[in-house]
Amino acid sequence: MTAAPTVPWPTDGLSFGGDYSPEQWPRAVWLEDVRLMREAGVNLVTIGVFSWALLERSPGEYTFDWLDDVIALLHENGIAVDLATPTAAPPNWLLTAHPEVLPVDATERRERPGGRLGWCAASTVFREHALRIVGALAERYGHHPAVRLWHVSNELGGGNGRCYCEESAADFRRWLAARYGDVDAANAAWGTAFWGHTYTSFDEVSPPRGVGGAPNPGLALDFERYSSDALLRHFDAEKAVIEQHSDVPVTTNFMVGAGSQVVDYAEWAKHVAIPANDHYTLVDDPHREQDLALAADRMRGITAGRTPWLLMEHSTGGPSWQQRNRAKGPGEILRNSLVHVARGSDGALFFQWRASTAGAEQFHSAMVPHAGTRTRIWREVVALGRALRDLAPVQGSRVEPARVAIVVDEPSGWALQSGLKPHRALRYSRELRAWYAAFHDRQVLTDVVPSDADLDGYDVVVVPTMLVVDDATAARIAAVVDRGATLIVTYLSGVADETARIRAGGYPGAFRQVLGAWSEEFTPLQRDETRTLDDGGTVTDWAEAVVVDDADVVLRYTGGPLADRAAVTRRAVGGGAWYVSAMLPAQSTQRLVDRVIEERALPRTVTAPPGLEAVRRVHDDGSVFLFLVNHRADDVTVTASGTDLLDGSGHGPETAVPAGRVRVLREERAS
Known part of the structure; x- marks a missing residue:
């Protein structure tokens, strides 16, 4: 069992609240806000995210009085503060005086003021101004008893993820020099002899500017x-x-979801005291509950069991940035929140507390909607606050160990989705989501882990579309079969090394030997093309011409140019080494996963139809909490016993979970 975290949690019990922007409202509203916060059970709010222009009217001239009053008011009412540095929103006086801090896009067009995160990460001018306001805030509030968490900026990279200005280019060259030592090593890694792009100095290297072209993959x-x-x-x-003036934990809000991320969050997680995440579902996702779970499991995976994490933002209803923003249905606020809690978050926070009446996100949902408190949203917010108080015993517990790991690699996602590829419409998240869904629908807990994670404790390891991989990582992944685990590798994995250079000798390159099968040719399918499998499934988008050296054929093509050739193979080594060379339909993926579950005797948390989610959290003292979240439109009964923390009801040996409802059972302690 993992030891309890040494980092102090910002609240007693699970955290509940959200982004609070009192600067948008007259002071008379502040008193109403804290009254309603107490009614809802809010115990943590994030403040100051976009307040730089109000805190520093000109360089070094500060106006802290209003923030003093807000923090004091919250503290008097028992509400902890997650104090943000306001550097997500540089003030207009800074952008007017120094427009060079604004990001430049790939077409070399400088962004205009008024957007999100309007600054370049390499800008020395921005850094100087940013650290000045941060220092002033930290010095003033570093030991304030209300401040229980520091929140650096906001969704870093969500608007300024890439900058192509000359200052960034110079910084990139310094980074390359540190990485490669000399330009000849970079030339060798990137294969710049192709198209005659050899560099004689790092001074000649520029970021991959332009759109629609063909940048060097390694560069x-x-x-x-x-x-x-x-x-x-x-x-x-x-x-x-901040740490010069305060010993309060420091975090920032990630944007971890199913696909490749704007930054490498697995590396970033090593730098924060409490990893935190923002998560919003997509309206065109027919299985939003899977995306919720995957994002939560991915957050748990990047923490490596060091600490609980925190859901910093999600929505009470429709956000404002999708084409058709979807209102959440009855009970969905509770279900969404408790999926994250079940999978490791020690709280549920929202953007934002009170819906804005002006500004770009004036139609974004909030805990207090435009219509006020005589609304379903408000009633469900109050009910969620009550539920999180009832779940206080869960705080500090850990999700039970999983026996399945899906490996995620940010560089592979970046490489797959940029430049010239055999099929440029493929998305990194496709196979990750497909394999995760198959285990999720069988209530088999899955860790979603970074490529440098320790894989020793897993019985099954899935590697979806890991396009780029270094030799050491490839060997470590392949070695899981030596200790008896099952390895599943999908197409477009192991194809290139860490510099994006193709591994010669047949695909999937780094994993050919362990799989006992390889492809001589990619055969991407056109929009109207399909291939039929001998299990009746239909392959779209991606197929390969597979050569089998030392493996059994599990699925074959039944017709067309690949007739009788293998689509899926399994080498009988360890727990089995599978190569899935085709984009399988969901039914075929599910059948393969069901076979693996049976072969490995993987335990299902409960046995139930898809849409009933089941996860256990366990305490060091032996307490066990079973979360049962019913996303279905019908009631589901499962074999489980215990007392429901949400309503005090006793259950067993069977428990009925009504449609759209959640039960959290405190199960019998293990003897």
């Missing part, structure tokens, strides 16, 4: 890595200033 991948590092360097600079 483009390194620019992605550099951009993540540049933003992380800024985060670390702000954190260092």
Whole structure:
């Protein structure tokens, strides 16, 4: 069992609240806000995220009185503060005096003021001004008893993830020099002899500017890595200033979802005291509950069991940035929140507390909607606050160990989705989501882990579309079969090394030997093309011409140019080494996962139809909490016993979970 975290949690019990922007409202509203916060059970709010222009009217001239009053009011009412540095929103006086801090896009067009995160991570001018306001805030509030968490900027990279200005280019060159030592090593890694692009000095290297072209894959991948590092360097600079004045934990809000991320959050998680995440479902996702669970499991995976994490933002209803923003249905606020809690978050926070009446996000939902408190949203917010108080015993517990791991690699996502590829419409998240869904629908707990994670404790390891991989990581992944685990590798994995250079000898390159099968040719399918499998499934988008050396054929094509050739193979080594060379339909993926579940005797948390979610959290003292979340439109009964923390009802040996409802059972302690 993992030891209890040493980082102090910002609240007693699970955290509940959200972004609070009192600067948008007259002071008379503040008193109403804290009254309603107490009614709802709010115990943590984030303040100051976009307040730089109100705190520093001109360089070094501060106006802290209003923030003093807000913090004091919250403290008097027992509400803890997550104090943000306001550097997500540089003031207009700074952008007017120094327009060079604004990001430049790939077409070399400088962004205009008024957007999100309007600054370049390499800008020394911005860094100087940012650290000044951060230092002033930290010095003033670093020991204030209300401040229980520091929040650096906001969704770093969500608007300034890549900058192509000359200052960024110079910084990129320094980064390359540190990475490669000399330009000849970079030339060798990138294969610049192709198209005659050999460099004689790092001074000749530029970011991959332009759109629709064909950048060198290795250079483009390194620019992605550099951009993540540049933003992380800024985060670390702000954190260092805070830590000069305060011993309160420092975090920032990630944007971890199903697909490849704007930065390498697995690396970033090592730099924050309490990892935190923002998550919003997409209206065109027919299985939003899977996306919720995957994002939560991915957050748990990047924490490596060091600490609970925190859901920093999600929505009470429709956000404002999708084409058709969807209102949440009855009970969905509770279900969404408790999916994250079940999977490791020690709280549920929202954007935002009170719906804005002006500004770009004036139609974004909130805990207090425009219509006020005589609304379903408000009633459900109050009910969620009550539920989180009832779940206080869960705080500090850990999600039970999983026996399945899905490996996620940010550089592979960046590499797959940029430049010229055999099929440029493929998305990194496709196979990740498909394999996760198959285990999720069988209530088999899955960890979603970064490529440097320790894989020793897993019986099944799935590697979806890991396009780029270094030799050491490839060997470590392949070695899981030596200790008897099952390895599943999908198409477009192991194809290139860490510099994006193709591994010669047949695909999937780094994993050919362990799989006992390889592809001589990719055969991407056109929009109207399909291939039929001998299990009746239909393959779209991606197929390969597979050569089988030392493996059994599990699925074959039944017709067309690949007739009788393998689509899925399994080598009988360890727990089995599978190569899935085709984009399988969901039914075929599910059948393969069902076979693996049976072969490995993987335990299902409960046995139930898809849509009934079941996860256990366990305490060091032996307490066990079973979360049962019913996303279905009908009632589901499962074999489970215990007392429901949400309503005090006793259940067993069977428990009925009504449609759209949640039960959290305190199960019998293990003897």
